[in-house]
Amino acid sequence: MEINEVKELLSQFNDSNLTEFDLREGSFELYMNKNQTSRQVTPVQTEQAVDSVPVAATSASTTSAEATPIVESKEEGHVITSPIVGIVYLQPSPEQEAYKSVGDKVKQGETVCIIEAMKLLNEITSDFDGTITEILVENEDVVEYGQPLFRIS
Numbered sequence: 001m002e003i004n005e006v007k008e009l010l011s012q013f014n015d016s017n018l019t020e021f022d023l024r025e026g027s028f029e030l031y032m033n034k035n036q037t038s039r040q041v042t043p044v045q046t047e048q049a050v051d052s053v054p055v056a057a058t059s060a061s062t063t064s065a066e067a068t069p070i071v072e073s074k075e076e077g078h079v080i081t082s083p084i085v086g087i088v089y090l091q092p093s094p095e096q097e098a099y100k101s102v103g104d105k106v107k108q109g110e111t112v113c114i115i116e117a118m119k120l121l122n123e124i125t126s127d128f129d130g131t132i133t134e135i136l137v138e139n140e141d142v143v144e145y146g147q148p149l150f151r152i153s
Helices: 003-015
Strands: 020-025 028-033 055-057 078-081 086-089 111-117 120-125 130-135 148-152
Touching (some): 111 148
Antiparallel strands (some): 078 148
16 A cells, blocks of 8 residues: 555544454554553554544554453452454344343353454353353444453342
């Protein structure tokens, strides 16, 4: 991708209502984000600076494990974490109730949510028996690999 094409994308992104943009083309990856928090990537410096839009590019060989923050919790209980990057759905469909709510009992192997990744729906199940004490994400949040989803006591 040529620098002029990147500049045009940056300009369009800056003028749009989008808060995140991720482009992958072969081994080239461009990630732009207007949010306060961002996924962790190693920035690649270019010859020309770009005004006020945080931009990072990484090669396709970057693994998600390199960008996974280590989460240490001082609270009691087990934590169910996201095994993939995607969009979390806490209910099977918009008109149905949530899989689990705070205070609900959960058994090992029981579905607690779905994560959509690349148009595939992945059921996330509990590895523990117990009671949901905390739901750490909102419905339709974008979640990262290793991000805590539920706390179970």
